[in-house]
Amino acid sequence: MLETRFQQSVAINKWWQPGEKVLVAVSAGVDSTVLFHLLHHLPISLKPQIIVAHVDHQLRESSTEESQFVASVCQKRQVPFFNKVWKDGAMVTTNMEQAARDVRYGFFSEVMEQEGIRCLLTAHHEDDQIETMMMRLVGGSRLKGLIGMSETRDFSLGQLIRPLLPYKKSDLYEYAKRHELLFFEDESNQETSYARNRMRHVYLPQLRQENPQLNEQLLSLREELQAAQKIVVARVTPLYEESIHLSSRGVIIRQSLFETYSEAEQHFILTHLVEELHEVYGLVIGKKQQELIQKALVSEQPNVSFPLKGDWFFTRSYHEASLRQEKSQTVKNSSHVLKANEGVRVSSSEWFGLFEADQVVLPEELSQFKRLDYDFVVGQKEQLLIRRPQPGDRIVLNDKGQHKKISRYFIDEKIPREKRQMSWVIEDSLGTVKWLVPFRESYLSIRDETDKIHYKLVYLYLKDE
Incomplete structure (x- = not known):
């Protein structure tokens, strides 16, 4: 009963x-x-x-x-x-x-x-x-x-x-x-x-x-599905934990690990991630978008980016990928003139100063910023232009005058796309690129010229943890 x-x-x-x-x-x-x-x-x-x-x-x-x-x-x-x-x-x-x-x-x-x-x-x-x-x-x-x-x-x-x-x-x-x-x-x-x-x-x-036994057949199938799910969870959970990291800012995927897994393992890792994203952030990712993410993670193309729903974006830069919630914005192609013994705030988290080597003065309110220095020599009246990289920019690599396009340098050094967009080119009065901040000094910037004044270019920045 x-x-x-x-x-x-x-x-x-x-x-x-x-x-x-x-x-x-x-x-x-x-x-x-x-x-x-x-x-x-x-x-x-x-x-x-x-x-x-x-x-x-x-x-x-x-x-x-x-x-x-x-x-x-x-x-x-x-x-x-x-x-x-x-x-x-x-x-x-x-x-x-x-x-x-x-x-x-x-x-x-x-x-x-x-x-x-x-x-x-x-x-x-x-x-x-x-x-x-x-x-x-x-x-x-x-x-x-x-x-x-x-x-x-x-x-x-x-x-x-x-x-x-x-x-x-x-x-x-x-x-x-x-x-x-x-x-x-x-x-x-x-x-x-x-x-x-x-x-x-x-x-x-x-x-x-x-099929009069439909209920029994479906309930039997349900038992098999439950068993299969247990096997999937047992196999996939360790792989998920070593390749996926959730934080308050979004998700980081270790692409170099992810691509070593089987296609089936990749599928169930991303399926689990989709469930987590819905539960933690309320983000809904459909099957087609999940398939796009999986293809992007194993593609030979090292840089891939596309929007998801809302203000979420998927980005892959070489061996790391992320799903982040971002306010859609375009990096402004701003430029700033920097004269000797002056400083300029180029963004809320960045500041440049140009000083004679023994006369560096930094703003007290930026004491918590991190610092990079570049030593160089310039003429008495020379000034620098600080701007974003542009197509065709080249940087000198050595004393033989060999140079490379900055766009090619980014690719060779596997620098993520978002970091490329946020870098700065330092150009002298002749239009020569002397520094790519914060990645590379031009060979021209470190030549020892005794007839010119030695300067420091100081770069202060807040590191994005």
Whole structure:
């Protein structure tokens, strides 16, 4: 009998301690009515302290009557009753099912926090499980989603528990009939305008005509999917932890490690990352974007960048890649003239000063900035131009006058694209590039010319940790 199986399940799983408060979601339908009755008739050694939560969605004429019915049952049983009336439901025009669900579970969480309850019990059953698996299959869910609903999951202060998942809907109807339980049938459950109702009343009945054992077959598949998921987690977790780093600023991926993994391992590492990004940052990455990221990480092209959703971007620079949330901005092609014994603030985090070697004076307010010095000689009246790199810029490499395009230098030295954009070119009055800050001095900048004054170019900056 159902009640015997239920008691055995409660005893084995020990979801709660005897007398512990649990919150039970009761809608007045047959499922939650049976759950409430089963809980109320548990032996004292297994019975929790029952508290009921109900949401009146105000979407049907009978909803107020149903709410009053649940309240009266609770009063009769001397069970605490919490009720919420959703007055805004009629104004929802899209995805009504999800909106109503969000309201319900938000209310349940509030009650749990208010009353110090760690267990929420819902009346999902085997038929709900089958519908969920099929809905997710049709919706293109990933492996983890195809497993369907778990018997327990983290929720609010503790856990959401689905103790009726092993039982068919027909088992619940039979129990309600045998115990002469009163309940309401939600007439909206027959409307095929809702996707789940179409699955329940149209698609699944047709599939059962093809295979009367559909439920058993899908539940057997679910067990195999669960086993496969465990294997994937055991294999992928160590690889994920060594190649992926999440921080408050986003994600860093060690591309040199990632590309050594098999294609299947790469797929599941990124699948796990996508789940983490959704949970931690609320970022949604679809399958196509995940495939783009995987291709970019194993591509021979060392520099790749493309936008994700919102203000998130994926960037790969040689052997490191990142997913970061950035405000879209273009680096300004600004330029600054720097004269002898003067300083100039070129950005909020950078400052240049040009001084005779023994007369360096730095701003006190920048004492916490890091410092780089460049020694060189210039003529008495010479001044420097500080600007961003431009196409065609070249830098002298040695005393033979060999030079290289700065763009080529960036590639050869594997300097990330974002650092290239934030570098500075120091140009003398003749238009010769003498320094590429902070990466390289031109050979011209370090020649010893005794007839000219020795100077220091001081670069102060705040390092981006």
